[in-house]
Amino acid sequence: MNQMLPLFKKEFIESWRNFKFAAILIVFAIIGILSPFTALILPDILGMVMDDSGITVEIPESTTLDSYMQFFSNMNQMGLVIFVIVFGSILTHEFSRNTLVNLVTKGLKRTNVIVVKALFLMLVWTIGYALSALVAYMYTIYYWDEPVDHLVLAFAMTWVYGLFIISLILLASTLFTNSFIAVLFSVVAAVIVMLMAGIHPDAAAYLPQYLIGNNVGLLAGEIDPEDVLGSMAITAVLSLVFILLAIIRFKKVPMN
Amino acid sequence: MGILKIEGLKKAFNQKTVIEALNLEVTQNEIYGFIGSNGAGKTTTMKMVLGLLKSDGGEIYVCGEKVRFGDTPTNRHVGYLPDVPEFYTYMNAEEYLKLCADITQMGKAEQRERIDELLTLVGLHGEKSRIRNYSRGMKQRLGIAQALIHRPKLLICDEPTSALDPKGRMEILKILKEITKETTVIFSTHILGDVERICDRVGILYDGKIVKEIDMSRGPLGEKGIVVELDQEAYGKVAPLLEMHHAGGSEYIIENHSLREIYNVLHKHEVYPERIVKERKSLEDVYLEVTT
Amino acid sequence: MNMDVQEYLPFLVPLLLLQLVLMLTALVMIIRQEHFKYLNKVVWIIIVLVLNIIGPILYFVLERR
Numbered sequence: 001m002n003q004m005l006p007l008f009k010k011e012f013i014e015s016w017r018n019f020k021f022a023a024i025l026i027v028f029a030i031i032g033i034l035s036p037f038t039a040l041i042l043p044d045i046l047g048m049v050m051d052d053s054g055i056t057v058e059i060p061e062s063t064t065l066d067s068y069m070q071f072f073s074n075m076n077q078m079g080l081v082i083f084v085i086v087f088g089s090i091l092t093h094e095f096s097r098n099t100l101v102n103l104v105t106k107g108l109k110r111t112n113v114i115v116v117k118a119l120f121l122m123l124v125w126t127i128g129y130a131l132s133a134l135v136a137y138m139y140t141i142y143y144w145d146e147p148v149d150h151l152v153l154a155f156a157m158t159w160v161y162g163l164f165i166i167s168l169i170l171l172a173s174t175l176f177t178n179s180f181i182a183v184l185f186s187v188v189a190a191v192i193v194m195l196m197a198g199i200h201p202d203a204a205a206y207l208p209q210y211l212i213g214n215n216v217g218l219l220a221g222e223i224d225p226e227d228v229l230g231s232m233a234i235t236a237v238l239s240l241v242f243i244l245l246a247i248i249r250f251k252k253v254p255m256n
Numbered sequence: 257m258g259i260l261k262i263e264g265l266k267k268a269f270n271q272k273t274v275i276e277a278l279n280l281e282v283t284q285n286e287i288y289g290f291i292g293s294n295g296a297g298k299t300t301t302m303k304m305v306l307g308l309l310k311s312d313g314g315e316i317y318v319c320g321e322k323v324r325f326g327d328t329p330t331n332r333h334v335g336y337l338p339d340v341p342e343f344y345t346y347m348n349a350e351e352y353l354k355l356c357a358d359i360t361q362m363g364k365a366e367q368r369e370r371i372d373e374l375l376t377l378v379g380l381h382g383e384k385s386r387i388r389n390y391s392r393g394m395k396q397r398l399g400i401a402q403a404l405i406h407r408p409k410l411l412i413c414d415e416p417t418s419a420l421d422p423k424g425r426m427e428i429l430k431i432l433k434e435i436t437k438e439t440t441v442i443f444s445t446h447i448l449g450d451v452e453r454i455c456d457r458v459g460i461l462y463d464g465k466i467v468k469e470i471d472m473s474r475g476p477l478g479e480k481g482i483v484v485e486l487d488q489e490a491y492g493k494v495a496p497l498l499e500m501h502h503a504g505g506s507e508y509i510i511e512n513h514s515l516r517e518i519y520n521v522l523h524k525h526e527v528y529p530e531r532i533v534k535e536r537k538s539l540e541d542v543y544l545e546v547t548t
Numbered sequence: 549m550n551m552d553v554q555e556y557l558p559f560l561v562p563l564l565l566l567q568l569v570l571m572l573t574a575l576v577m578i579i580r581q582e583h584f585k586y587l588n589k590v591v592w593i594i595i596v597l598v599l600n601i602i603g604p605i606l607y608f609v610l611e612r613r
Binding site for chain 1: 573
């Protein structure tokens with residue numbers, strides 16, 4: 001237990017001094033600003049394009065829903081991808097540079113390594129995502145001022161999906177040890193498998209992927225909050241299982 | 257009691273046996289030199305002692321406790337200096353040692369004292385720059401400091417001097433010699449000169465086993481023979497009478513005759529060599545003897 | 549059009565500021581770094597200047613491990 005605090009501090013110093021922590025905060029803040037901005041200017045741009053081509057069509061003003069649609073589309077794709085690229089090597093780089101050997105040979109419990117890395121990634125993800133969501137929310141209520149239902153749940157869906165991706169990163173890292181590329185491929189492969197499994201309508205609602213495909217559907221009232229709970233629970237359980245598997249596997253990883 | 261005891265250790269990589277029935281015992285406060293060629297299995301053996309690699313058979317005991325693969329509690333007795341120690345390069349030496357001390361769960365007050373003491377020992381006291389900017393020698397010295405942070409009973413060093421220039425090597429050897437007051441040191445190397453300089457005992461690893469153990473404190477390693485320097489003509493005269501073999505240049509080694517016999521023969525034939533010397537075996541001679 | 553830009557300032561100002569922080573930090577780090585794992589100083593500076601957001605991120609990921 002007492003080993004976790006210094007390890008956590010080390011992770012923080014690491015991502016602070018190599019600017020990864022701040023970089024992810026900046027990128028997420030940019031997503032938070034860019035999303036409502038895109039929703040706001042899109043009708044204007046469309047209008048200009050239409051005028052140029054001599055077509056006169058009435059373009060509807062954008063709405064709150066458009067703003068959130070932009071946010072989730074940006075966050076679920078660009079945001080998560082950048083997060084994985086920036087923080088996905090958190091364990092593999094310790095293998096490729098052999099930096100854990102000194103600590104493990106001093107009696108550092110390997111379980112603590114995985115637990116601390118998982119907690120740290122979750123913290124970074126939570127802070128970054130919350131910042132992004134908050135920024136998007138503030139702009140949206142300022143510019144549109146129409147309330148939507150289930151906003152918190154819609155935000156939570158992507159957040160839980162992010163936790164799942166974190167557990168996937170850690171499990172893949174313990175399997176492929178020093179190869180960040182293999183970790184990236186594992187995450188991509190897992191997403192592809194989920195997309196394929198999701199073709200079957202009965203399975204779709206219980207896959208983690210469902211969470212990042214239906215944020216706007218929930219806001220628009222196309223699905224009910226109860227419809228999300230299944231995949232939410234499964235995603236949470238899967239994340240926990242992945243972390244546990246990562247811990248078990250990591251205990252018996254040879255270190256060269 | 258032995259600090260480190262290895263019994264019948266085995267290890268193979270992809271069916272290729274690297275270590276086979278290795279036995280070894282290291283006692284308190286000695287410096288044990290573990291020598292062997294590159295790829296002989298020195299590093300592999302050390303990593304098994306540290307629980308970093310899984311052995312394929314045999315037992316390892318540190319301070320009487322059995323080593324397990326994975327998190328082995330025996331590591332609290334052991335300090336390890338890898339051949340190329342890697343650090344978190346965005347930290348400075350003090351921050352890194354603090355992290356190490358925290359991992360070993362040392363109290364704050366003791367930490368400060370120990371870190372000061374170690375930085376002074378390895379000559380990095382007051383060095384404020386980040387490890388990123390360190391030279392190989394500085395990293396090796398910091399490596400020793402981190403390995404000693406928890407006052408281990410056993411310090412395992414893997415090729416600590418191999419990548420260093422002569423000055424850096426001397427510094428490391430001096431530090432190793434200095435710490436044997438509190439710690440037993442086992443270090444691997446293929447630089448025999450380093451071993452002769454500081455080791456109490458030497459084990460030669462060959463073919464997956466310790467093929468020879470030498471107690472360096474017992475004095476000379478035995479006679480190599482008598483070296484005589486003879487020119488072509490003189491050699492012709494005495495060769496039929498003395499059993500000798502060519503050692504290169506104009507030197508010949510005589511093994512099976514006493515000095516007295518040799519003098520008699522030489523005198524009789526009026527041969528007066530430039531040099532006659534009774535030569536002792538060097539560690540290198542012994543090493544070559546047992547590994548070929 | 550002028551009206552529009554005025555209207556968009558609450559978005560544009562923070563966006564530009566954030567990108568500037570990202571870019572300047574990367575530039576300062578590149579200039580102070582001596583050994584690069586991939587590419588070299590000049591190429592990295594160009595990448596960071598030309599590729600918005602992605603450039604600095606690539607630099608942090610690839611060169612600051």
